[in-house]
Amino acid sequence: MLRGQYMTPYEVAELMAGLINITADEIRILEPGAGIGSLIAAAVEFFAAKPTPPRVIKVTAYEREPILAMHLEITLRQCAIYAKAAGIHFESQLIRGDFIKRASRTLDVKRPEYKAPDEHYNLILTNPPYRKLRSDSLHARLLRRQSISATNLYTAFVSLAIRLARPGAEIIALIPRSFCNGPFFRGFRKLLLRDTAICRLHVFESRSSVFKADSVLQENVILKAVRSADQGDVVVSCANGSPGSISSEESMHKSLLIWEDDPGEFIHIVLGAEDKSLIALMRRLPTTLADLGVEVSTGRVVDFRALDHLRRLASPHTAPLIYPGDLVAGHVVWPHQTRKPNSVALNEVTKKKLLLPSGNYVLVKRFTAKEERRRVVAAVYNPDLVLGAESPWVGFENHLNYYHSAGAGISAQLAYGLMAYLNTSLVDRYSRLYSGHTQVNVTDLRSLRYPTLAQLLTLGSVANGGLPEQHVLDQALGRVLESPSL
Numbered sequence: 001m002l003r004g005q006y007m008t009p010y011e012v013a014e015l016m017a018g019l020i021n022i023t024a025d026e027i028r029i030l031e032p033g034a035g036i037g038s039l040i041a042a043a044v045e046f047f048a049a050k051p052t053p054p055r056v057i058k059v060t061a062y063e064r065e066p067i068l069a070m071h072l073e074i075t076l077r078q079c080a081i082y083a084k085a086a087g088i089h090f091e092s093q094l095i096r097g098d099f100i101k102r103a104s105r106t107l108d109v110k111r112p113e114y115k116a117p118d119e120h121y122n123l124i125l126t127n128p129p130y131r132k133l134r135s136d137s138l139h140a141r142l143l144r145r146q147s148i149s150a151t152n153l154y155t156a157f158v159s160l161a162i163r164l165a166r167p168g169a170e171i172i173a174l175i176p177r178s179f180c181n182g183p184f185f186r187g188f189r190k191l192l193l194r195d196t197a198i199c200r201l202h203v204f205e206s207r208s209s210v211f212k213a214d215s216v217l218q219e220n221v222i223l224k225a226v227r228s229a230d231q232g233d234v235v236v237s238c239a240n241g242s243p244g245s246i247s248s249e250e251s252m253h254k255s256l257l258i259w260e261d262d263p264g265e266f267i268h269i270v271l272g273a274e275d276k277s278l279i280a281l282m283r284r285l286p287t288t289l290a291d292l293g294v295e296v297s298t299g300r301v302v303d304f305r306a307l308d309h310l311r312r313l314a315s316p317h318t319a320p321l322i323y324p325g326d327l328v329a330g331h332v333v334w335p336h337q338t339r340k341p342n343s344v345a346l347n348e349v350t351k352k353k354l355l356l357p358s359g360n361y362v363l364v365k366r367f368t369a370k371e372e373r374r375r376v377v378a379a380v381y382n383p384d385l386v387l388g389a390e391s392p393w394v395g396f397e398n399h400l401n402y403y404h405s406a407g408a409g410i411s412a413q414l415a416y417g418l419m420a421y422l423n424t425s426l427v428d429r430y431s432r433l434y435s436g437h438t439q440v441n442v443t444d445l446r447s448l449r450y451p452t453l454a455q456l457l458t459l460g461s462v463a464n465g466g467l468p469e470q471h472v473l474d475q476a477l478g479r480v481l482e483s484p485s486l
């Protein structure tokens, strides 16, 4: 494996080729980051097997790794032979170099390499590399010149490919599903939703199935989009068995996946009737966090940056420092017996930059392990119940999100109500719709709907003595939501 890159499994390449609908006489294929050329080979096989194959296939393939480019050259030669046998004229151009640099020049009118839109492609196939892109890197600068804000190589590749696609071109990409939510991919979602119409999202595991796709595929989706088309319904499909097959698919109204009133422009992958009713239930909840006068932020203490201020043990001159590991069954259990520091020294810097006034806060883990039963894990920090937490201050470590009111605590009843709600199966299952990863961002928590204040206060009474069993909590939420008096 070169530089941690994975080649596309051939059965997945065939699945992607099977999604091609384009029927032009001349097919111009672009594959950026083509590896050994599996996607091109699968596409040529697909076209050759058609009752009326296209007259011409022209391929442009970019590959930066010399060894892979050698294999790619062989694949392209084999494709030419295969296409010829099917009566297709096949031409290919192998560009051994960096796609981002080359494509930026192709799009720059002032460069000799500039290609006018009529030379652009009508089929883009890609399984791009993924790696975070530093904003001060050459790649990021080149992209900014094209008004593309990319935070990862894969969104950079797909964004540039979209620019190189003709109106009506099909873009079929195997990419991580992380682009569907979160603030880092907002720029990409904007570009995608503005310049293309999404027509299919294919995932590799149904939530209800016992089949586990391999972990790399599970984090990925096949996105099919059409350049400069009007957004219509979206087909959502999934593979329950072998990753090369489609075991179920359903056409969803666009408003289910892309909500008009969502400022973050998340793309919700909805699978089947169960997910649909879950979304409907969540959207019926009347209240936003702002209505409750509550905000959610990320813990201020980044421990390795604040080493000078952290203390192993608590003293009258320190404030408790709470880590995700301290969240136990809806409560905070502190001090911890681990090697992590237990407290933050009280001084002018820490009071200003790291600490919050002591009070009731709802804490939510930002990262949950895959094995953890729940995606959203919430607990209440109630200083009255944390032995030894007499300090007027408290610190929350950066792997936690905390609910607060203008930087201070909230009432105990509301804190228990929010904690109980966040720990329900409704929130857990709803959060899993966002994406395959196990992160809970503040934007996710802000975009949730909440029960009313009265409903939350009632719900809090079932959890203030500790987190009840899941079914008890879920039934309590059901009762509260159905109660006509709340």
Ligand SMILES: C[S@@+](CC[C@H](N)C(=O)[O-])C[C@H]1O[C@@H](n2cnc3c(N)ncnc32)[C@H](O)[C@@H]1O
Pocket (backbone or CB within 6 Å): 002, 005, 006, 007, 008, 009, 032, 033, 034, 035, 036, 037, 038, 039, 062, 063, 064, 065, 068, 097, 098, 099, 100, 126, 127, 128, 129
């Ligand atoms: C996931 S692999 C694609 C695999 C390919 N579909 C196949 O099955 O052979 C991504 C490819 O992008 C190439 N790559 C990474 N960065 C690149 C860049 N800046 N320009 C061109 N190719 C790049 C990698 O060398 C790798 O071969």
